Amino acid sequence: MASSRTPTRTPLANSHHHLPPGSVALHKTAAGRRIDLTLGVRRLQPLPDLSKLDLQLPKQRHYLSRSDLEHKHGADPAALKRIRDFAAAHQLTVTHEDVISARIGLSGTVAQLSAAFGVTLFDYEHPELGSFHARTGQISLPSEVANDITGVFGFNNHRALRRRPRQAPSQPVDAKKSQAHAWFLPTELVGLYNFPAADLSQQTIGLLEFGGGVVHSDLSSFCQHTGVKPPALSIVALPGVTPNAAADPDSTGEVMLDIEVVAAMAPGAKIVTYFSTFDEKGLIDALSAVIEDKTHNPDVISISWGWDENQPFSNGILWSPAAISHVNESFLAAAQLGISICVSTGDDGSEAQVKDGQAHVNFPATSPYVLAVGGTTLHALPQAGGGTQLNEVVWNDGPGSGTGGGISDITPVPAWQEGVVPKSINTGHFAGRGIPDVAANADPNTGYWVFSGGKPTIVGGTSAAAPLWACLIARLNVNLNAKLGNFNALLYTQIGPKGVLRDITSGNNDTDGLLDGRFAAGPGWDACTGWGSPDGVKLLQALK
Numbered sequence: 001m002a003s004s005r006t007p008t009r010t011p012l013a014n015s016h017h018h019l020p021p022g023s024v025a026l027h028k029t030a031a032g033r034r035i036d037l038t039l040g041v042r043r044l045q046p047l048p049d050l051s052k053l054d055l056q057l058p059k060q061r062h063y064l065s066r067s068d069l070e071h072k073h074g075a076d077p078a079a080l081k082r083i084r085d086f087a088a089a090h091q092l093t094v095t096h097e098d099v100i101s102a103r104i105g106l107s108g109t110v111a112q113l114s115a116a117f118g119v120t121l122f123d124y125e126h127p128e129l130g131s132f133h134a135r136t137g138q139i140s141l142p143s144e145v146a147n148d149i150t151g152v153f154g155f156n157n158h159r160a161l162r163r164r165p166r167q168a169p170s171q172p173v174d175a176k177k178s179q180a181h182a183w184f185l186p187t188e189l190v191g192l193y194n195f196p197a198a199d200l201s202q203q204t205i206g207l208l209e210f211g212g213g214v215v216h217s218d219l220s221s222f223c224q225h226t227g228v229k230p231p232a233l234s235i236v237a238l239p240g241v242t243p244n245a246a247a248d249p250d251s252t253g254e255v256m257l258d259i260e261v262v263a264a265m266a267p268g269a270k271i272v273t274y275f276s277t278f279d280e281k282g283l284i285d286a287l288s289a290v291i292e293d294k295t296h297n298p299d300v301i302s303i304s305w306g307w308d309e310n311q312p313f314s315n316g317i318l319w320s321p322a323a324i325s326h327v328n329e330s331f332l333a334a335a336q337l338g339i340s341i342c343v344s345t346g347d348d349g350s351e352a353q354v355k356d357g358q359a360h361v362n363f364p365a366t367s368p369y370v371l372a373v374g375g376t377t378l379h380a381l382p383q384a385g386g387g388t389q390l391n392e393v394v395w396n397d398g399p400g401s402g403t404g405g406g407i408s409d410i411t412p413v414p415a416w417q418e419g420v421v422p423k424s425i426n427t428g429h430f431a432g433r434g435i436p437d438v439a440a441n442a443d444p445n446t447g448y449w450v451f452s453g454g455k456p457t458i459v460g461g462t463s464a465a466a467p468l469w470a471c472l473i474a475r476l477n478v479n480l481n482a483k484l485g486n487f488n489a490l491l492y493t494q495i496g497p498k499g500v501l502r503d504i505t506s507g508n509n510d511t512d513g514l515l516d517g518r519f520a521a522g523p524g525w526d527a528c529t530g531w532g533s534p535d536g537v538k539l540l541q542a543l544k
Contacts, residue, residue, distance in 0.1 A: 439465060
């Protein structure tokens with residue numbers, strides 16, 4: 001007599017996922033609809049931490065190669081084999097295997113995937129996020145692959161990343177006129193922030209984008225007006241993604257901001273833009289593409305997208321614990337390769353526009369493996385005897401317009417921040433990762449002259465400050481003849497305390513006035529501008 005015993009299934013750790021508050025279930029997702037998933041795969045060995053690199057100067061560092069990552073820390077071949085067998089048993093298609101980043105892609109119908117992973121999918125509507133599908137319940141796995149799969153992403157495709165255009169109020173924007181103006185050509189900031197000269201022809205700067213597209217005519221006009229040589233630009237669209245400039249003009253404007261800032265501030269550097277979807281899976285896939293990219297081999301990455309991390313009092317807004325864990329793992333893998341990653345802290349102040357009386361910070365800026373970049377208001381004042389005096393304060397233009405920054409309520413404080421950053425001001429006073437680490441001009445009123453939408457415009461935001469820092473790091477790489485990589489430990493233990501950066505001591509980022517003026521700038525590190533804005537030559541000397 002055949003046994004009717006149900007196969008043993010095991011819940012996947014960290015796979016619980018809260019629905020965004022306000023979501024309304026419409027109906028079950030159509031059983032025949034096809035969905036692509038990305039799975040995390042158990043590695044041969046866990047990735048090492050950065051402790052052996054942290055306090056070494058760039059010339060002393062020995063990074064892993066992609067071959068090292070693949071053969072020592074890549075996806076376990078035996079685990080991949082069992083996952084392929086599991087996929088075949090459920091009529092699923094393997095779409096890709098990324099051994100270095102330990103990922104595998106599976107595709108199937110909703111009915112097939114629901115049976116394979118023990119979930120139910122519904123279609124939802126949300127007043128801000130629009131239409132999306134999401135699962136209910138925790139993912140469960142058959143015993144034969146329970147130890148091989150570390151995460152499953154793609155069942156929930158609601159937005160987890162956003163970026164809002166920050167345009168200045170109407171003002172003259174003719175780049176060739178000599179009248180006084182508060183905004184800057186990106187090329188002007190190279191001098192004001194004392195960037196070291198460098199031949200950047202061997203540097204590649206990667207930009208992660210999650211909407212919009214590239215308008216080549218706008219880039220050509222920008223280069224023509226600013227006298228910048230058009231960059232070597234490559235576009236990497238992840239499977240299933242078609243960049244479309246016309247379909248999402250706001251995001252396209254932000255994409256062009258990234259590209260034009262890099263073209264102007266890192267002339268000669270190659271630029272590669274990675275286009276992905278704006279959900280959790282999209283960020284994980286984009287980071288995998290960076291780690292696997294032997295063709296473009298980026299040296300520095302800039303990310304100007306994010307959203308409030310899932311803090312407990314918010315019922316888990318967007319980010320699942322598994323997604324945060326896997327994104328951090330990808331950032332760590334990039335750091336082991338010597339890739340520097342700059343992430344903007346957001347433009348919504350210390351409340352991140354949640355407005356619940358608590359402080360909020362954005363992920364992925366709160367990852368310990370990235371350089372979190374905040375924003376300032378910069379004025380360059382001509383002096384009577386020649387020269388320029390810089391006056392720089394925290395960017396805070398009032399409700400919903402100012403630099404993000406604060407203390408994470410879910411990411412523990414890294415060792416190199418202990419004794420420097422305070423505990424969270426929220427209930428529980430969690431000892432968390434503080435952001436930003438550094439800052440640069442971001443106020444739209446003192447913004448960047450760019451060409452977008454067929455015309456010149458002035459744009460600000462920490463989404464401009466992040467690629468600015470990426471350009472500086474590319475210049476440092478050349479002058480050091482070494483990869484800077486992740487230098488947070490050096491920043492907090494040596495560079496910052498020695499006053500190498502321009503310390504910003506005036507202002508706060510309580511844009512909505514709900515936190516009694518916290519956080520306020522002051523001498524040393526603060527949760528508005530970190531250790532301050534760049535002095536590129538001084539930073540270069542400190543890193544030597």
